[in-house]
Amino acid sequence: MKKILVPTDFSKNAYAALFYVTKLFSDEALQITILHSFGEEVGKLTSRVDIGRSENIIEKLYRQSDEDGKQLVHQITLDSPKVAHSFEVISTPATLSKTINKLVSTEGIDLVVMGSKGRTGAEEVLVGSTTVKITKTLEGCPLLIVPREVDFVIPTNIAFATDFNDFFQLSKLRPIVRLVRQYNSNLHIVHVGTEEGLDFKQKQNLEQYKNDLTEYDTDFHFIPKKDSVSKSLHNFIDTKGIDLLALVYHKNAFLKQLFREPVVSRVGKHTHVPTLVIPIKS
Numbered sequence: 045m046k047k048i049l050v051p052t053d054f055s056k057n058a059y060a061a062l063f064y065v066t067k068l069f070s071d072e073a074l075q076i077t078i079l080h081s082f083g084e085e086v087g088k089l090t091s092r093v094d095i096g097r098s099e100n101i102i103e104k105l106y107r108q109s110d111e112d113g114k115q116l117v118h119q120i121t122l123d124s125p126k127v128a129h130s131f132e133v134i135s136t137p138a139t140l141s142k143t144i145n146k147l148v149s150t151e152g153i154d155l156v157v158m159g160s161k162g163r164t165g166a167e168e169v170l171v172g173s174t175t176v177k178i179t180k181t182l183e184g185c186p187l188l189i190v191p192r193e194v195d196f197v198i199p200t201n202i203a204f205a206t207d208f209n210d211f212f213q214l215s216k217l218r219p220i221v222r223l224v225r226q227y228n229s230n231l232h233i234v235h236v237g238t239e240e241g242l243d244f245k246q247k248q249n250l251e252q253y254k255n256d257l258t259e260y261d262t263d264f265h266f267i268p269k270k271d272s273v274s275k276s277l278h279n280f281i282d283t284k285g286i287d288l289l290a291l292v293y294h295k296n297a298f299l300k301q302l303f304r305e306p307v308v309s310r311v312g313k314h315t316h317v318p319t320l321v322i323p324i325k326s
Contacts, residue, residue: 047074050076070124079136116133154185160175160191179323201232202231204234209246211253293321
């Protein structure tokens, strides 16, 4: 059974992420842990009260979270009646990033799934600050970022963005391979720039990707840079009908360098395509 962790603030954005993953893996029984951290609320409410009252506040937040969690499980069960998933709700006053990494290491979580924005859903924010923070701190587990506006479609076209400065054996990037095999998807390796513009190292990595992906239905795309790498990728996603964008995040990630802002903030601007971020230690 695949173990999925879905952090929630009980917003519509968070629910969209939960619903999407129940559909994405509808053919297998998932063990879905729904995680709610009320650490920030504790900090706000207890900063001006004595210790005795703060304990009462924490108890009240636990009760509220349990109640919201039961309603959430009831709703998702109604909305996905034909799936065999099991749901568990965990509430904690600890920080979200610390709790996620702890659960990933102790519970063997296979995938973390988050909405692209939190409860505030500010229009000017491309990806919520919490999601960006989790992307930067998550270890040993991929992160699927789901925009609220997404309608579930079978991911028959999956894009993997790369600058070819590094080679990652996709057969080891299990989240991508699993989806490609499950849905017999087309895999699109996309590079913003020309093939002629690749240096010797990049060309070597391109050949390694070609050799590694012979058993998959793979297309390689070199697209011109228009305005920015981000905008070029978004145009590609639209014109090719991409259903899911995947990328590797590591310390020297090309997306972080070229966009000159937190990784996936720009990518997350694409409001109707989920983004799979795979952290790699470098």
